[in-house]
Amino acid sequence: MSDPRIHDPRAVPIVGTGADQPPVPVKQLNAAALRQRFLTPPAWQPEMEGDGGRFADREPASAAVLIPLVMREEGLQILLTRRTAHLRSHAGQISFPGGRVEQHDVDATATALRETCEEIGLGAPFIEVIGQLPVYCTVTAFQVTPVVALVQPGFELKLDAFEVDEAFEVPVQFLMDPAHHQRHRFEVGSHTRHFYSMPWNDYFIWGATAAMLRNLYRFLSA
Numbered sequence: 001m002s003d004p005r006i007h008d009p010r011a012v013p014i015v016g017t018g019a020d021q022p023p024v025p026v027k028q029l030n031a032a033a034l035r036q037r038f039l040t041p042p043a044w045q046p047e048m049e050g051d052g053g054r055f056a057d058r059e060p061a062s063a064a065v066l067i068p069l070v071m072r073e074e075g076l077q078i079l080l081t082r083r084t085a086h087l088r089s090h091a092g093q094i095s096f097p098g099g100r101v102e103q104h105d106v107d108a109t110a111t112a113l114r115e116t117c118e119e120i121g122l123g124a125p126f127i128e129v130i131g132q133l134p135v136y137c138t139v140t141a142f143q144v145t146p147v148v149a150l151v152q153p154g155f156e157l158k159l160d161a162f163e164v165d166e167a168f169e170v171p172v173q174f175l176m177d178p179a180h181h182q183r184h185r186f187e188v189g190s191h192t193r194h195f196y197s198m199p200w201n202d203y204f205i206w207g208a209t210a211a212m213l214r215n216l217y218r219f220l221s222a
Contacts, residue, residue: 006186009197009206015185018178024220029172031071031150037220038131038148044222048211050137050144051193058141064111065098065144067133067216068122070151070169077169078213079151080205081120084165094205096146096212097122097164108132108145120167121158126151133215138208139193146212170200176217181210 006012027033068079083093097116105111109129116122133146157167174180175198184206186193196214197206205213 006193006195006207009184009195010204012184012186012195014182014197015194016183018181018183021178022221023173023177023179024217026075026173028220029076029176031069031076034069034076034148034150034220035130041131041219042222044219046134046136046215047218048136048196048214049134050208050211051139060137060141060143062101062108062111063099063142063144064101064108064115065096065146065212066112066116066127067096067146067148067212068116068127068151069149069172071153072169074171076172078172078175079120079122079167079169080203080209081159081167082165082203084161084163093207093209094203095209098144098147100142109147112145112147112149119160119164122151122155126155128152133212133219136208136212136215144208144212146215148216168203170203170205174200175205175213176220178217181214181217 070077070079080094081097083095097119098112099115101111113124128150129147130150131148136144138144159167180198182197184195184197195207196210197204198210198213
């Protein structure tokens with residue numbers, strides 16, 4: 001079987017963008033509007049459900065990530081991390097804080113909050129969870145629940161040097177504009193995979209992280 005993993009996503013051909021689709025209006029990208037959207041969600045379908053099952057020898061595992069929306073004066077910012085290069089899964093990639101569900105976690109929100117505190121030192125007192133997105137299935141067989149939260153400024157991050165190389169923020173307005181969403185097609189043997197990327201400055205956001213952001217766009221623009 002050919003290796004379905006993507007080792008150099010920047011080299012994978014771009015087959016389209018979302019330039020023909022409207023951005024989420026700025027008036028919908030504030031704390032009050034997002035709280036209301038998750039409180040009374042529209043009818044919608046996620047665009048990216050994942051590509052799990054590519055490795056038949058891997059048992060599915062439950063995980064959760066936090067999509068932290070930092071409430072800055074200049075507008076909401078999404079807090080992202082870059083994983084360290086030596087990790088077994090998704091090494092060096094841009095990701096949300098999060099990880100595998102542990103037995104003592106009561107639900108996906110508990111997992112996301114615990115992992116966020118462990119990975120980057122962002123504690124629950126700064127976090128207001130407002131909702132969840134549909135589960136995303138990664139190629140590495142993780143069933144990931146994205147937990148969406150507003151984050152009050154004033155926190156000081158403390159990165160786990162083993163797992164996190166750096167943390168940074170990207171404007172939500174940039175990520176919710178599909179003109180910045182690039183669609184790639186990867187073919188190896190009889191296998192075809194599609195994924196999105198959202199390059200921002202020197203950061204190449206792609207894979208599961210970009211897919212969950214794309215689903216967030218679909219949710220907010222429905």
